[in-house]
Amino acid sequence: MYWTEFLTVALIHLLAVASPGPDFAVVVRESVAHGRRVGNWTALGVGSAIFLHVGYSLLGIGLLVSQSIMLFNLLKWLAAAYLLYIGIKALRARPAAGAGAAAQVDKQPRTARQAYAAGFMTNGLNPKATLFFLSLFTVVIDPHTPLWVQAGYGVYLAFATAGWFCLVALLFSQARVRAGFARMGHWFDRAMGAVLVALGVKIALTEMH
Template identity: 75%
Template sequence: MYWTEFLTVALIHLLAVASPGPDFAVVLKESVAHGRRAGLFTAWGVGTGILLHVAYSLLGIGLLVSQSVLLFNLLKYLAAGYLVYIGIRALRARPAPELALPQADGVLRTARAAFVAGFVTNGLNPKATLFFLSLFTVVINPHTPLTVQAGYGLYLAVATALWFTLVALLFSHDRVRRGFARLGHWFDRLMGGVLVLLGIKIAFSELR
């Protein structure tokens, strides 16, 4: 009965998640700079962040945020500040020792830190807020049972985690990382610059 609606949601999500953005940038950075374990936990953090968007969309809080300039601005400045913060840290990366795989700052990345990086990057993204708001108010019929909508949300979280897991597995492969190692800290600085620019872009985004 709800297959058509589900397939529509899945297609829209596929197009959205495949589009490069803060989530892709942070998973790529963690995977190359800190290895597979960090990349995977970052990917799972991003996927878990989706559940946050789904939860407030089902509760109607997303609608409140979309109608409040103050709340929207608060959210976007938090997101922008976080991206700029981790971007600046990456910009300050130092050269890695010769023959070693790149480590952004010479410090082993913990699973918790990597997970938090992914979760916060996704959870504070105001664009994601508006995406899920439109998804749950325009695409999904309001008469669709909440249990079915929650099922959609669970799928979106799992699909997102799986997509970025693939990204993490690809870019954390030793051959790939050793290829990036030729650029060493310059790659990390490049990704830091991308994150800073994404943060600035979010900071200047407007509620439509």
């Protein structure tokens, strides 16, 4: 009965999650720098944050945020500050010395908790994600759709997001890929840092429509 609506939600989500953004940049950087395990934990953090967006959308809090300039700006500045923080840290990456260059990507061990938190905060604080889920649950999904069905959509969105970024982590944590990035050493870190800073600035300039 709700298959048409579900397929519409799934297609919109696929297009949104596949487009490069803060989540993609963070998962790629963690996977290249620390390997598949850390990349997967980052991906799980991103996927878990979807439950946060779905939860407040179902409760109507997303509508409140979208209508309150103060709340929207608070969320926006928190997200921008976080991306700028990790971006500037990456921009300050130093070259590795001689034979240690290949090990540049592994010089700072990353715990599962840190990786998970990085993914969760990157997605959870993103005001564009707030607006995306708000529009999804107020425009695309019929308000008369039972709450349990809408919650089911949310579970799918969370698992699909985590699954997608686990695939991204798998790709960018391959030995050949990591070795190639390692040869670029600190330049890769700086490039990713520039991307994260640019995304942080872009979010900071986001206006509520």
